[in-house]
Amino acid sequence: MSKRKLLLPVILLCGIALGVWAAGVKTMNVRVKQADLGNSPSKLAKSVAVVHYGDPVTIIETKGSWKKVSIGDGSTVGWIHESAITKDKLDLKAGTQDVASKASSGDMALATPGFNSKVEADFKTKHSDIDFKWVDKMIGFKPTPDQMRAFLTAGHVSPPTGGAK
Amino acid sequence: MKRLVILLGAGALLAFVVSCAQFKSVTGAALDGAAGVGLISKQTADAGKSGVDLACDAFDVITPEQEYWIGRTVAALLIKSSKPYDNAAVNDYLNTLGQSLATASTMPETFGGYHFLATDTEDISAFAAPGGLILVSRGLLKCCKNEDELGAVLAHEISHVQDRHGVRAIKKGRLTSGLVKTASKTAQAMTSSDVAQLAGAFEDSVNDIASTLVNSGYSKANEYEADAGAVAIMKAIGYNPAALRDMLQEMEKRVKPEAGFGKTHPAAKDRIKKIEGLIKDAPPVSESAERQARFQKAMTGV
Numbered sequence: 247m248s249k250r251k252l253l254l255p256v257i258l259l260c261g262i263a264l265g266v267w268a269a270g271v272k273t274m275n276v277r278v279k280q281a282d283l284g285n286s287p288s289k290l291a292k293s294v295a296v297v298h299y300g301d302p303v304t305i306i307e308t309k310g311s312w313k314k315v316s317i318g319d320g321s322t323v324g325w326i327h328e329s330a331i332t333k334d335k336l337d338l339k340a341g342t343q344d345v346a347s348k349a350s351s352g353d354m355a356l357a358t359p360g361f362n363s364k365v366e367a368d369f370k371t372k373h374s375d376i377d378f379k380w381v382d383k384m385i386g387f388k389p390t391p392d393q394m395r396a397f398l399t400a401g402h403v404s405p406p407t408g409g410a411k
Numbered sequence: 412m413k414r415l416v417i418l419l420g421a422g423a424l425l426a427f428v429v430s431c432a433q434f435k436s437v438t439g440a441a442l443d444g445a446a447g448v449g450l451i452s453k454q455t456a457d458a459g460k461s462g463v464d465l466a467c468d469a470f471d472v473i474t475p476e477q478e479y480w481i482g483r484t485v486a487a488l489l490i491k492s493s494k495p496y497d498n499a500a501v502n503d504y505l506n507t508l509g510q511s512l513a514t515a516s517t518m519p520e521t522f523g524g525y526h527f528l529a530t531d532t533e534d535i536s537a538f539a540a541p542g543g544l545i546l547v548s549r550g551l552l553k554c555c556k557n558e559d560e561l562g563a564v565l566a567h568e569i570s571h572v573q574d575r576h577g578v579r580a581i582k583k584g585r586l587t588s589g590l591v592k593t594a595s596k597t598a599q600a601m602t603s604s605d606v607a608q609l610a611g612a613f614e615d616s617v618n619d620i621a622s623t624l625v626n627s628g629y630s631k632a633n634e635y636e637a638d639a640g641a642v643a644i645m646k647a648i649g650y651n652p653a654a655l656r657d658m659l660q661e662m663e664k665r666v667k668p669e670a671g672f673g674k675t676h677p678a679a680k681d682r683i684k685k686i687e688g689l690i691k692d693a694p695p696v697s698e699s700a701e702r703q704a705r706f707q708k709a710m711t712g713v
Binding site for chain 2: 288289326359368377380383384385388389393404405
């Protein structure tokens with residue numbers, strides 16, 4: 247077999263090895279400020295627990311873009327969308343009390359590299375004419391899953407059947 | 412060079428299914444391996460690895476957290492020129508409707524979540540800042556005849572967020588100069604030069620995005636993609652996607668070519684043509700009495 251003909255099998259083998267490795271990953275980390283674990287694979291599901299940035303979750307099952315995960319000692323189980331978790335190692339030490347306190351206070355961004363609250367604070371110092379009051383206020387607009395479910399039901403808005411995507 | 416292109420092309424396919432760190436690691440090993448058995452020269456392998464570094468880092472380095480901080484400042488810049496509409500009923504309604512729609516997005520979770528705010532201007536405009544901060548003008552709200560049409564507007568903006576069109580508007584080179592070089596450094600390890608470069612990259616990035624949103628708009632391809640995304644979201648949650656067509660027809664009558672949507676979006680008739688196939692099975696929009704009543708109640712006084 248010529249060297250050129252070897253090229254494609256080499257690349258394909260790399261891809262397969264990577265796929266097998268990725269499929270075998272059991273623990274992932276929450277990469278959003280906070281997210282609900284639902285009792286079914288939907289953002290409108292009833293929340294069974296709240297997880298925060300850096301929390302580790304153990305993957306039990308995958309259904310489309312949704313993962314059934316357990317947290318803590320494994321007794322709490324719920325569904326989370328894949329956009330909320332990552333295989334990548336996060337900068338904070340996941341699972342510590344420090345993460346929870348920092349996540350709830352909003353200070354965890356100070357510990358992460360790159361654009362963070364410190365960079366925003368520097369920007370504010372240089373541009374005192376730009377007001378973030380309404381940005382903070384709009385981030386506070388946050389209906390619960392129960393409220394959104396009630397809103398859709400009251401308006402006769404119902405998704406077609408077909409399961410999780 | 413041809414071999415390198417083939418290798419990188421195959422590698423790019425892998426990049427869709429793995430994170431950039433994993434992609435770089437595997438592609439680097441593959442290039443080293445190919446050089447080791449003489450398929451390509453070491454020089455070519457090194458060139459390939461640095462190409463992968465640049466292509467990967469410039470975009471992938473923007474994590475959901477980075478996007479959140481960029482989006483906050485973009486939103487603040489937009490709010491400076493379009494003052495908020497301080498009406499709790501309208502903003503509560505926008506957020507309940509918008510966040511319900513966002514649950515059906517392909518990216519329902521962003522670092523800080525999706526949030527909506529009405530702006531107090533008669534201009535017909537809507538802006539989606541990275542990370543999910545979405546502004547909709549009073550002028551645009553007045554174009555909507557029912558909740559499904561307003562839902563179509565919000566779903567279109569949610570699609571811009573899920574497809575990350577905002578951060579894609581950052582000019583090439585902005586991030587390699589500041590963010591990439593400092594991405595792996597802790598706050599303690601940052602030099603004053605690093606801090607200055609990072610601040611410059613941040614300011615340039617938010618200005619790129621805000622300027623694109625207000626002055627030139629996203630590309631036509633991005634707008635058509637956001638329309639298709641809006642149809643998918645509406646179908647998934649149970650709203651009638653034909654409302655997007657109705658909304659575009661209304662805007663065609665109202666929008667001035669030189670302002671707001673007219674300046675930043677493709678012509679409504681072209682957008683309608685693009686979604687025709689996606690909504691062909693949708694019935695005409697017919698609102699339930701309850702849905703129409705709450706829409707009209709929320710829009711009172713707008």
